[in-house]
Amino acid sequence: MKNTTMSSTRHTQGFGLVELMIAVTLGLLLTAATIQTVLSASLSQRLQSGVAQVQDSTDYSFQLLSRxxxxxxxxxxxxxxxxxxxxxxxxxxxxxxxxxxEFIAGQDNVSVYPDDEDDDDEGGGEDDQGENNSEDGASENELNILTSSDTITASWADAKAASVREAMALVSDDIELASNPANLTAGDFAIISDCVSADLFVVTSVSTTSDGVTIGHGSAKTTTANLSKAYGEDAEVYGFSSARYEIKNTGRTTSSGDAVFSLYGAQRRAGSGGSDPASTELVEGVENIQLLYGRDTNSNGSINDYVVASAVSDWSVVASVRIELLLAANIDATVSGPQTLNFNGNTLNFDDGRYRQVSTAVIALRNRLP
Structure with a gap:
């Protein structure tokens, strides 16, 4: 009889070395492809976040400046x-x-701001030209304004006007108002204006009665207690407002240690008692601001040229301001390679992995252009 237990000669065989190597190679390729996809998605997400951050900063910066x-x-x-x-x-x-x-003035390439030298050089002339420093802006002046950046100051009467309720008999009389919408307090700077004249004075006292508000302008903080005229009931009183914009180092850094710069503003408003405004951070990520001033030199309602602040000898012919901003995302590794931008007529190269953008806007000044 044939022994069936010995009849099977077939053997089960596994993978050979070649097959194993092929399988391992395919697995590594798939793993590498997966990792590359994840990294690309992560970089794309960071880039989108960086672009969105820079665009938000751009919009808000121009909104503040244009306002x-x-x-x-x-x-x-x-x-x-x-x-x-x-x-x-x-x-x-x-x-x-x-x-x-004088209602608008600027300084280009800050080295020392005028207040640091007792206002000896208010115009921002050639002696105030600062060097174009390195990207980290390590060199700053005593007010911590970024050197190689520009500043601009504007002033105006607050739109919250109070009507004169009783005509002045004498130029030294207190000003009788119907209300105090600007919240004027003693020490504030204020403007009284009709359609012909205007006086910029210091409020020395504010008293409120059932009839209205009385504003004093005595000689304690003024060169004279007399206004230029006895204003009538057609006049209005405004709080004085001003704003100075500048770039400063925030003192913060990104996760990789890069300095973070921002747009700062020193804004004077009524109700402060005349105290000097502090420079406060407004928009993060603004690394530089460059300003050119459009001049209408022949009063024909069109711009003849754009020049830097130090080239403006007569600010009354300035009709527009060209603003150029350099902005950076504060998110590291948002771009995979070097980035080249043209800013202020110069080619700048960045290789720190942070997304940057140059944005420009032109703002017409009030009643200077048609």
Whole structure:
């Protein structure tokens, strides 16, 4: 009889070395492809986040700047180019100016801001030209304004006007108002204006009665207790406002240790008692600002040229401002390679992996262009 237990000669065989190597190689390729897909998705997400962050900063920066620059020079019904503005505030700060040639002013390539030298060089001339420093902006002046960046200051009358309820009999009389919508307090700078004249003075007292509000302008903080005229009931009183914009180092860093810069603003408003405004952070990620001023030198309602602040000899012909911003995302590794941008006429190269963008806007000044 045939032994069936010995009849099977078939053997089960496994993978050979070649097959094993092929399987391992395919697995590694699939793993590498998966990792690359994940990394690409992560980089794309960071890039999208960086672009969104920079765009938000751009929009908000231009919103702030355009709001104040379009208000610059406002003094109520008269045009600032036609009104005779009488400044009687004693020793006013450098930002408290409001005339056709002073309601806007700038400084380019900051090295030392005028306040640091007792206002000896208010115009930002050639001696104030700063060097174009390295990307980290390590060199800054005493106010911590980023050197190689520009600053701009604008001033105007607050839109919250109070009507004069009783005509003045004498130029030294207190000003009787119907209300106090600007919340004027003693020490504030204020403007009284009709459609012909205007006075910029210091509020020395504020008293409220059932009839209205009385504003004093005594000689304690003014060069004279007399206004330029006895204003009638057609006049209005405004709080004085100003704003200075600048770039500063926030003192913060990104996760990789890069310095974070921001747009700062020093904003004077009524209700502060005349105290000097502090420079506060407004928009994160603004690394530099460059400004050019459009001049209408022949008063024909069109721009003849754009120049830097130090080239402006007569600010009354400035009709527009060209703003160029350099912005950076504060998220590391948002771009995979070097980034090249043209800013302020120069080619800049960045290789720190942070997404950057240059944005430009032109803002027309009030009543200077058709």
């Amino acid at each position: 104040d620059l379009r208000m610059a020079g406002y003094i109520g019904c008269p045009s600032i180019d036609e009104a005779n503005i009488n400044l009687i505030a004693a020793n006013p700060p450098t930002d408290v100016r409001l005339s056709a040639s």
